[in-house]
Amino acid sequence: MSTGRPRLAIALALALALALATLAAYSGAFGLGFAYDDADYVVRNRHLAAGFTRASLAWAFSSFYAANWHPLAWISHLIDVQLFGLRPAGHHGTSVLLHVANTLLLFLVLCRYTGARGRSAFVAGLFALHPLHVESVAWVAERKDVLSTFFGLAALAGYERYVRRPSRGRYAAAAALVALSLMTKPMLVTLPLVLLLFDWWPLGRLTAGGRRPWALVAEKIPLFVLAAGSSLVTLAAQAGGGALASTLAQPLSARLGNALVSLMAYIGKTLWPKGLAAFYPLPGAGHQLWRVVAAGIALAAVTAVVLAARRDRPFLAFGWLLYLVALLPVIGVVQVGSQRLADRYTYLPLVGLFIAATWTTSAVGGRRAQVRRPLIAAGLVLLLCLGSLTLAQVAFWRDDLTLFAHAAAVTDDNAVAHHNLGLVLSSLGRFEEAQTHLAEALRIWPEAAPIHLGLGNLLTKRGDLDAAVRELRRALELDPALSEARVSLGLVLKQRGEFAEAELQYRAALQRSPGLAGAHMNLGNLLSDLGDERGAVASYLQAQALSPGDPLIRYNLAVSLERLGRLTEAAAGYQEALRLRPGFAEAADRLARLRTSGGVRISR
Numbered sequence: 001m002s003t004g005r006p007r008l009a010i011a012l013a014l015a016l017a018l019a020l021a022t023l024a025a026y027s028g029a030f031g032l033g034f035a036y037d038d039a040d041y042v043v044r045n046r047h048l049a050a051g052f053t054r055a056s057l058a059w060a061f062s063s064f065y066a067a068n069w070h071p072l073a074w075i076s077h078l079i080d081v082q083l084f085g086l087r088p089a090g091h092h093g094t095s096v097l098l099h100v101a102n103t104l105l106l107f108l109v110l111c112r113y114t115g116a117r118g119r120s121a122f123v124a125g126l127f128a129l130h131p132l133h134v135e136s137v138a139w140v141a142e143r144k145d146v147l148s149t150f151f152g153l154a155a156l157a158g159y160e161r162y163v164r165r166p167s168r169g170r171y172a173a174a175a176a177l178v179a180l181s182l183m184t185k186p187m188l189v190t191l192p193l194v195l196l197l198f199d200w201w202p203l204g205r206l207t208a209g210g211r212r213p214w215a216l217v218a219e220k221i222p223l224f225v226l227a228a229g230s231s232l233v234t235l236a237a238q239a240g241g242g243a244l245a246s247t248l249a250q251p252l253s254a255r256l257g258n259a260l261v262s263l264m265a266y267i268g269k270t271l272w273p274k275g276l277a278a279f280y281p282l283p284g285a286g287h288q289l290w291r292v293v294a295a296g297i298a299l300a301a302v303t304a305v306v307l308a309a310r311r312d313r314p315f316l317a318f319g320w321l322l323y324l325v326a327l328l329p330v331i332g333v334v335q336v337g338s339q340r341l342a343d344r345y346t347y348l349p350l351v352g353l354f355i356a357a358t359w360t361t362s363a364v365g366g367r368r369a370q371v372r373r374p375l376i377a378a379g380l381v382l383l384l385c386l387g388s389l390t391l392a393q394v395a396f397w398r399d400d401l402t403l404f405a406h407a408a409a410v411t412d413d414n415a416v417a418h419h420n421l422g423l424v425l426s427s428l429g430r431f432e433e434a435q436t437h438l439a440e441a442l443r444i445w446p447e448a449a450p451i452h453l454g455l456g457n458l459l460t461k462r463g464d465l466d467a468a469v470r471e472l473r474r475a476l477e478l479d480p481a482l483s484e485a486r487v488s489l490g491l492v493l494k495q496r497g498e499f500a501e502a503e504l505q506y507r508a509a510l511q512r513s514p515g516l517a518g519a520h521m522n523l524g525n526l527l528s529d530l531g532d533e534r535g536a537v538a539s540y541l542q543a544q545a546l547s548p549g550d551p552l553i554r555y556n557l558a559v560s561l562e563r564l565g566r567l568t569e570a571a572a573g574y575q576e577a578l579r580l581r582p583g584f585a586e587a588a589d590r591l592a593r594l595r596t597s598g599g600v601r602i603s604r
Contacts, residue, residue, distance in 0.1 A: 011111065014121040015104055022100045022128040025387040028394040029092045029138050035403050036278060036420075041066065041141040042077055043086055049549060051082035064237040072151075072184040073144035091140045098146040099137045103128040105153040106351065112160045114202045119358050122379055126354040129386040131273045131393040132266075133350075135343040138397035139278075144185035145347050151181035152188045152348065159195055163203055178223055182230040186329065187348070189231050192223040193325045201314040250282075252333075257292040258282065259331040262341040263324070264295045269343075270350060273389055275410040278396075278403050279417055280340045281444075306356075313363060319356025323349050400424045408437070415445035419454060426458045434458055449479035453488060460492050468492050483513035487522060494526055502526055517547035521556065528560050536560045551581035559590070567594060 034043055042048060047059045052075075059065075060074035076094065084090025103124050110120035127133070136145040158174035181188045188194075199205040199216050206213060250258075269276065302320060310317040326349035330342070365371040396406045401424045407417035422437035438455045445451060456471035469492055475485040490505035506523040509516060524539030540557035547553060558573025574591040578584050 007117075011117055014117060015107060018103050018107060018121065018124055018128060019100050021125065021383070021387060022103050023096070025129050025390040026096045026099065026137060026394060028391060029096050029397075030089050032092050032138060032394070032397050033088050033399045034091075034140060035397050035400050036139060036141065037066075038088075038140045042081070042091065045077075046547060046549075048074075048077055048081045052078045067238045068144075069233050069237045070144050070148075070184050070186075072180060073147060076143055076147055088140070091143075092138070095137050095140065095143055095146055098143075098150055099128070099133070102146060102149050102153060105150065105157065109153055109156045109160070110355075112157065113198065116359075116362075118376075119362055122383075123351065123354045123358050125383045126358075126386070127351055129383055129390055130270070130350065131276060131386065131389040132269055132343050132346045134276070134390055134393040134397070135278065136347040138394050139344070142344050145187070145344050148181045148185035148187055149348050151177050151184060152191060155181060155191065156195075156198070159198070160203075163199075163205070175222055175226065179226050182226060186230045186234040187345075188326075189227040190325050190328050192220040192227060194322060195220060195223070197318055197322055197325065201318040254286045255333050257287050258340060259333055260295040260299060261287050261291050262331060263327065264298055265341055266327070266346055266349075267353065270346070270353060273386075273393075276343055276393055277407040277411050277414070277417070279407055279414060280342065280411060281414050281416060282340045313360065315359035315363075316356050319352040319354070319359070322352030322355070324352075326352060401428070413444045415441040415448060415451065418444070419448070419451045422458070423454050426454070426461065431458060431462050435462075447478055449475040449482050449485065452478065453482060453485045456485070456492075457488055460488065460495075465492050465496055469496075481512060483509040483516060483519070487516060487519045490519075490522060490526075494522075494529075499526060499530060515546055517543045517550065517553070520546065521550075521553050524556060524560070528556070528563075533560045533563050537564070549580060551577040551584055551587070554580065555584065555587050558587070562590070562594070570594065 045065075047056055047063070047065070050056055056078050057075070060071040060078065063069075063074070065074075077091075080091045080094055106127055107120050107124035110123060111117055114120060136142050155174050155177035158170065158177050162170035162174050178188070178191055181191065196216060205216060306317040306320045327345065330345040332341075361375065365375055396402055400420060404417045404421040404424060408414055408421055411417065418437045418441035422434045422441060425431075425434035425437065435455070435458055438451060438458060441448070441451045442455065452471045452475035456468045456475060459465075459468035459471060469489065472485050472489040472492065475482055476489070479485070486505045486509035490502040490509070493499075493502035493505065503523065503526055506519055506526065509519045510523070513519070520539045520543035524536040524543065527533075527539060528536035537557060537560045540553060540560060543550070543553045544557060554573050554577040558570045558577065561567075561573060562570035571591060571594050574587045574594070577587040578591070581587075
């Protein structure tokens with residue numbers, strides 16, 4: 001007992017140091033706003049608006065929203081909206097605390113599996129402070145990453161308990177945690193293979209006297225079944241949402257080549273985390289052959305070396321294989337989206353490289369007393385440097401303008417970065433700069449319909465309606481299913497007095513995408529201008545059902561109701577618009593006129 005207490009005290013001190021260091025590195029996250037597609041995921045997601053309700057819970061489990069099925073990730077967002085509303089600090093705080101929890105869980109798991117407190121703490125420190133992990137933590141929409149890893153690490157802890165004292169209950173608990181991880185993000189579909197690696201090292205279940213390999217594989221059949229089911233659901237969700245479309249455009253040879261180059265690129269970014277960006281574009285003509293060949297040779301050489309050393313230094317092969325296996329689901333053989341690689345994909349896989357490097361360093365020099373202290377000092381300096389880089393990287397996620405300006409600056413030919421930067425600048429009224437970036441995006445990717453849509457919207461704002469129509473029609477030529485382009489085209493056509501075609505565009509957009517609240521509202525505006533107030537009311541009511549928190553929809557509906565003589569309903573609509581947007585001058589003026597006319601009694 002006398003020796004156990006100091007050991008426990010050391011472990012607790014290390015855990016506290018890890019938690020404080022992580023909080024310090026991510027202290028800037030509490031001042032971030034929403035960025036990238038946080039608006040689509042959280043801010044404008046009407047299913048989250050009411051917070052944690054029975055209806056929103058049912059939606060979380062039944063929805064393929066954003067081409068994904070991850071109900072537990074949605075539930076975490078629902079809880080955040082319930083607790084913090086749409087104040088970003090609370091949402092970022094949850095992600096940071098989950099990252100702290102993951103750091104401590106990783107420390108616990110490695111301690112339990114290996115018994116090496118110091119090395120486990122260092123690996124956990126690398127995990128906590130490496131800037132490649134900023135994207136997973138600072139991007140609210142990527143909550144699924146930190147949360148799925150939390151359940152995955154908990155599953156590893158549960159599996160260790162099962163191995164030490166096998167029972168059906170302990171196995172079921174570990175399997176349940178695997179299921180929870182897959183219900184948050186399917187990244188860990190390879191977790192059964194990861195457990196087989198842990199069986200080999202450090203558990204030693206494949207050594208003399210251990211269980212035979214086929215028995216260990218059979219033991220994990222229920223976990224493989226869970227992984228297969230998750231994979232099928234994920235493919236269905238992403239195919240239904242169009243996320244797999246780029247797979248058809250990229251030949252298998254190109255995808256395999258990108259996979260090889262990316263595996264080496266992640267290692268390069270791990271060793272030298274410079275120029276990290278929110279988006280890395282695929283090379284337009286594919287990777288040069290020499291890069292693919294060089295990456296393939298390097299990967300084969302490393303694999304051969306670590307496997308040759310597996311008896312004397314099993315941790316080398318374990319760490320390398322863990323890195324490869326954990327990256328398999330996102331390496332790009334099945335291409336989702338147009339990114340070449342992504343920082344968030346390294347969140348758990350880098351643990352393998354950290355283990356290999358830490359245990360190897362300790363084996364080579366850590367046993368000699370005269371070397372151990374300098375190694376510890378160097379390790380602490382490394383962690384301090386990584387923490388400083390992370391603190392700086394977090395700041396780039398402050399808002400869309402900062403995020404995409406940085407991405408455009410540190411990458412080449414990044415159409416996505418220039419496109420998003422152009423949209424942000426347009427929203428800020430910086431039209432000339434916006435047009436420059438949108439033009440650059442089109443130079444890089446001339447066949448991208450969303451970029452033509454963005455440029456068309458910008459030209460509309462600048463009053464160049466003819467050019468706007470050309471860009472919007474071009475967007476529809478490239479992607480006839482882009483309903484947002486039809487809505488924008490309808491707006492321009494209405495401004496040009498072409499009401500009949502504008503109505504056709506609105507109705508065509510709604511036929512394909514009935515959930516577009518803006519299309520319903522714009523159709524209502526058009527019908528109201530044409531004198532069809534009853535039709536306008538019907539459109540506004542549909543828009544209101546889809547976007548109940550939009551004050552402009554409430555106001556436009558109230559105007560049409562007033563014109564139809566439904567004054568009490570109109571007054572209620574103006575009041576609700578004012579509640580949603582205090583200081584809404586037009587709503588206040590119309591409400592005041594109704595009040596002074598005496599035609600309706602208005603409650604205060």
